[in-house]
Amino acid sequence: xxxxxxxxxKRDADxxxxxLNMGPQHPATHGVLRLELDLDGEIIRKCTPHIGYLHxxxxxxxxxxxxxxxxxxxxxxxxxxxxxxxxxxxxxxxKLFGIEAPERAKYIRTMCAELGRISSHLxxxxxxxxxxxxxxxxxxxxxxxxxxxxxxxxLTGARLTVSYPRIGGVxxxxxxxxxxxxxxxxDEFPTHMEExxxxxxxxxxxxxxxxGIGIITADEAINWGLSGPMIRGSGIAYDIRKHEPYDAYKxxxxxxxxxxxxxxxxxxxxxxxxxxxxxxxxxxxxxKLPRGAILDPxxxxxxxxPKERVMTDMESLIHQFVLITKGPMTAQExxxxxxxxxxxxxxxxxFVSDGSGKPYRMRLRAPSFVHASVLPLMCEGGLIADxxxxxxxxDIVLGECDR
Amino acid sequence: MEQYSAAEKxxxxxxxxxxxxxxxxxxxxxxxxxxxxxxxxxxxxxxxGMLTYAExxxxxxxxxxxxANRVGPFGLIQFLADGVKLFLKEDIIPDAADRKLFKxxxxxxxxxxxxxxxxxxxxGSFIVADLNIGLIFIIVVSSLLVVGFLMSGWASNNKWxxxxxxxxxxxxxxxxxxxxxxxxxIVLITGTFSLxxxxxxxxxxxxxxxxxxxxxxxxxxFIFFVSALAEMNRTPFDFPEAESELxxxxxxxxxxxxxxxxxxAEYGSIFIISGLAAAVFxxxxxxxxxxxxxxxxxxLLMVGVFFAKTVPLCLVIIWVRWSMPxxxxxxxxxxxxxxxxxIAFACLVATAIWLLVFNGNGIFWRMPAP
Numbered sequence: 001x002x003x004x005x006x007x008x009x010k011r012d013a014d015x016x017x018x019x020l021n022m023g024p025q026h027p028a029t030h031g032v033l034r035l036e037l038d039l040d041g042e043i044i045r046k047c048t049p050h051i052g053y054l055h056x057x058x059x060x061x062x063x064x065x066x067x068x069x070x071x072x073x074x075x076x077x078x079x080x081x082x083x084x085x086x087x088x089x090x091x092x093x094x095k096l097f098g099i100e101a102p103e104r105a106k107y108i109r110t111m112c113a114e115l116g117r118i119s120s121h122l123x124x125x126x127x128x129x130x131x132x133x134x135x136x137x138x139x140x141x142x143x144x145x146x147x148x149x150x151x152x153x154x155l156t157g158a159r160l161t162v163s164y165p166r167i168g169g170v171x172x173x174x175x176x177x178x179x180x181x182x183x184x185x186x187d188e189f190p191t192h193m194e195e196x197x198x199x200x201x202x203x204x205x206x207x208x209x210x211x212g213i214g215i216i217t218a219d220e221a222i223n224w225g226l227s228g229p230m231i232r233g234s235g236i237a238y239d240i241r242k243h244e245p246y247d248a249y250k251x252x253x254x255x256x257x258x259x260x261x262x263x264x265x266x267x268x269x270x271x272x273x274x275x276x277x278x279x280x281x282x283x284x285x286x287x288k289l290p291r292g293a294i295l296d297p298x299x300x301x302x303x304x305x306p307k308e309r310v311m312t313d314m315e316s317l318i319h320q321f322v323l324i325t326k327g328p329m330t331a332q333e334x335x336x337x338x339x340x341x342x343x344x345x346x347x348x349x350x351f352v353s354d355g356s357g358k359p360y361r362m363r364l365r366a367p368s369f370v371h372a373s374v375l376p377l378m379c380e381g382g383l384i385a386d387x388x389x390x391x392x393x394x395d396i397v398l399g400e401c402d403r
Numbered sequence: 404m405e406q407y408s409a410a411e412k413x414x415x416x417x418x419x420x421x422x423x424x425x426x427x428x429x430x431x432x433x434x435x436x437x438x439x440x441x442x443x444x445x446x447x448x449x450x451x452g453m454l455t456y457a458e459x460x461x462x463x464x465x466x467x468x469x470x471a472n473r474v475g476p477f478g479l480i481q482f483l484a485d486g487v488k489l490f491l492k493e494d495i496i497p498d499a500a501d502r503k504l505f506k507x508x509x510x511x512x513x514x515x516x517x518x519x520x521x522x523x524x525x526x527g528s529f530i531v532a533d534l535n536i537g538l539i540f541i542i543v544v545s546s547l548l549v550v551g552f553l554m555s556g557w558a559s560n561n562k563w564x565x566x567x568x569x570x571x572x573x574x575x576x577x578x579x580x581x582x583x584x585x586x587x588x589i590v591l592i593t594g595t596f597s598l599x600x601x602x603x604x605x606x607x608x609x610x611x612x613x614x615x616x617x618x619x620x621x622x623x624x625f626i627f628f629v630s631a632l633a634e635m636n637r638t639p640f641d642f643p644e645a646e647s648e649l650x651x652x653x654x655x656x657x658x659x660x661x662x663x664x665x666x667x668a669e670y671g672s673i674f675i676i677s678g679l680a681a682a683v684f685x686x687x688x689x690x691x692x693x694x695x696x697x698x699x700x701x702x703l704l705m706v707g708v709f710f711a712k713t714v715p716l717c718l719v720i721i722w723v724r725w726s727m728p729x730x731x732x733x734x735x736x737x738x739x740x741x742x743x744x745x746i747a748f749a750c751l752v753a754t755a756i757w758l759l760v761f762n763g764n765g766i767f768w769r770m771p772a773p
Binding site for chain 1: 462465466467468562566570638639641645646647648649650724725726727728729730731732733734
């Protein structure tokens with residue numbers, strides 16, 4: 001009878017009953033994120049994120065391609081906002097080569113980037129709400145996302161992986177129809193926003209599930225290297241569009257929303273306000289859109305000559321041959337880091353150039369990768385349901401995280 | 404007043420002829436009880452099928468979609484196509500599963516729903532058995548759900564399923580208490596557990612219903628309805644399956660027909676709970692006539708009235724699912740233990756005091772003369 005004590009379960013902080021593998025096949029891990037959860041009942045004692053299931057070696061692939069042909073690789077990073085990836089890449093390569101896109105191209109890029117941001121944030125809203133159980137928001141958000149997809153299709157020929165910007169400009173000029181549609185979309189978008197907010201914004205259950213969950217203080221946000229809505233939700237107004245404006249961002253007016261508590265709800269509010277601000281930026285871009293060229297005068301060094309001229313003109317033939325085989329050869333030796341504000345956060349392109357047509361090293365600073373590392377901080381001590389809310393609020397895309 | 408169950412009525416109708424034909428009495432009795440049981444089982448399945456259709460269509464309307472419209476007119480027999488599909492699917496039992504429990508669990512869940520249907524008065528004399536412990540019976544058999552869910556969760560040998568099963572145990576057992584307490588408020592008024600008598604002591608008009616008997620029964624109705632939502636695992640309380648958290652919870656390893664049995668049970672219990680709410684709080688099929696003595700067409704009218712009250716409640720349950728996010732398990736249990744149970748208790752006590760003070764009368768409802 002003296003053995004009872006042996007069987008008495010001691011409850012201490014380290015006790016775990018169950019090791020649970022959340023992902024890589026799980027409906028709410030947004031792709032192939034895998035979380036190793038040590039559970040005590042439903043309470044998370046330890047959370048270990050495992051990544052790499054979608055690793056495709058984009059950085060290494062970039063070293064093997066010319067600056068021109070590496071562009072489509074960036075579509076597949078954050079495939080929710082491929083337009084923004086492309087633009088970030090082009091801005092970085094332009095800086096390396098010391099060229100600049102003409103004004104009209106900058107405005108078109110800004111417009112497209114904000115459309116991409118709305119599209120990405122809508123997908124975030126849809127899946128975040130779906131994860132927390134509000135299934136209806138999903139389809140409402142996708143309705144507007146489809147409009148953007150159609151606009152992209154008209155403009156670029158592709159819906160998801162657009163590869164639209166070019167080094168030194170953009171591929172096609174915008175049509176009047178596209179401009180009209182973009183303006184009409186930006187006009188009516190706030191009313192659609194109200195529809196989403198009717199469903200969840202003041203919903204008691206939504207507030208209970210998001211307020212006070214996954215709190216990140218301002219200090220922690222800085223220490224963990226967060227960016228984008230994640231750091232703004234914690235009350236730090238860090239937005240690359242404001243601090244180091246690229247493209248036409250210095251000419252448009254917009255607010256940078258910040259949160260106060262740094263919880264899931266604040267980040268939700270930040271993103272919702274950003275959606276409205278993006279619509280405003282699109283409107284301004286349409287109204288201010290200047291006339292002129294869409295490619296830098298130097299850009300022919302980066303773009304293939306028309307096919308008929310290749311067939312008839314010796315210069316063009318040589319030009320095409322060199323571009324295809326060796327890439328643009330005018331890069332300075334050295335290195336360049338350019339960060340752009342993606343919907344997910346700060347996406348940085350770092351190039352080391354040895355003067356050849358291919359980057360010696362291409363390094364990508366992916367916000368999703370940084371944000372995934374903060375998951376343990378947010379989840380430990382919470383419940384399984386909070387993990388889902390936290391993954392949703394991170395807004396990570398594993399294509400970008402694993403690269 | 405003499406009361407019958409449907410089985411007794413069938414027995415009375417056929418006993419003379421059957422005995423004359425030489426059919427032994429035990430066979431006749433079993434047959435007399437089997438007929439209404441089969442009718443009810445089919446009713447539950449039919450109701451479950453139509454509710455899945457309603458869920459598809461309503462969710463489609465809410466979400467700006469079209470919904471099922473391919474099979475039959477307006478997609479009305481989509482549920483049959485679903486049933487056939489599920490029936491033809493391979494029935495997979497995981498290697499590591501506890502085979503016996505795994506196979507048994509869906510039937511326990513279904514039997515809980517079907518057993519509950521026995522005492523639900525569908526209007527008129529259409530009730531399988533008017534037990535004098537009807538309300539207790541319904542509360543007891545609905546607890547069987549827990550056994551089924553826990554069993555399926557455990558037997559699947561899957562951590563998600565196990566978590567789902569344990570969640571359902573915590574949830575259903577907790578919410579049983581406010582459900583039962585809110586029903587007890589009405590039992591205090593009628594002084595009987597029999598559902599048929601509860602229906603008969605109400606009337607045709609809304610002010611004769613027990614929901615408007617006194618302010619506390621009004622509160623009790625909502626407590627009952629929300630707790631019942633929790634008891635049958637509907638959003639915003641669908642924790643045992645919570646597809647975005649626990650993948651699919653207790654039924655994650657089930658496929659084919661076993662899976663569909665879980666779903667028949669779920670939708671069946673939506674119908675049963677709505678029917679129970681309609682019968683206890685909203686006057687059921689009562690149109691002011693005696694259900695046993697009235698002619699058949701009036702009895703069918705009573706059935707119509709019952710369904711006219713039940714179906715909107717079902718639709719509300721579906722509507723709630725598609726417009727609400729999901730709570731968290733601890734928040735839901737907090738809500739139960741901190742708010743629902745005390746409020747339900749308060750309602751019970753307050754109803755008792757009300758009845759004492761007003762001599763058993765409600766605001767409009769009058770105690771029938773003995």
